[in-house]
Amino acid sequence: MTWEELEGRCRDCRKCSLCQTRTNLVFGTGNRQADILFVGEAPGEQEDLQGIPFVGPAGQLLDLYLESVGIAREQVYIANILKCRPPRNRDPLPEEQDACMVHLREQVKLIRPKMIVCLGRISAMRLIKPDFKITREHGILQKKGDFVMTAVYHPSALLRDASKKEDMYKDMKRIRMYLDEYVDI
Ligand code: URA
Secondary structure, X not given: OOHHHHHHHHHHOOOOOHHHXXXXXXXXXEOOOOOEEEEEXXXXXXXXXXXXXXXXXXXXXXXHHHHHOOOOXXXXXXXXXXXXXXXXXXXXOHHXXXXXXXXXXXXXXXHOOOEEEEEOHHHXXXXXXXXXXXXXXXXXXXXXXXXXXXXXXXXHHHHHOHHHHHHHHHHHHHHHHHHHHHOOO
16 A cells, blocks of 8 residues: 555545544654654644644644654654544544554554654553553563554643653653664664
């Protein structure tokens, strides 16, 4: 499948009802040959309006963390578990996640990243393991199939609770160190 075919498939997708309430599809953005893929939960209001992931307040904070460890947003690929915004930003339902994961899997096949970073609990529970505990297990790097995987706090959680910011910075530095050692980024 090509990128164009996949984006068309997502645009036409009717596997769940979120396509009826979204403004725009939020397909994903960034370097399609990226070594590192960030996966969030679902588009919020700004993302839905602009059709681009992580452009609202949480996205601006994510940009700062990327910058703080010398990673440019253009170097990475950023996507979400869901490609359409859930109404009023409610948590994605399991059946919506099931429906949308087929698209993310195709994106991963096309990108073939070396590392996948889950942004927050929902993404980590979906991509790493169902009982992932973000407060205990954030920042741990583990090999899973062809990828090294890790999860960090969701930037929205940092906006609600500034005491998590120190851990986030440490986790981002660990990701940077891994990339320096094993990936030429
Ligand atoms: N939160 C997410 O999980 N994804 C976005 O794209 C924006 C906010």
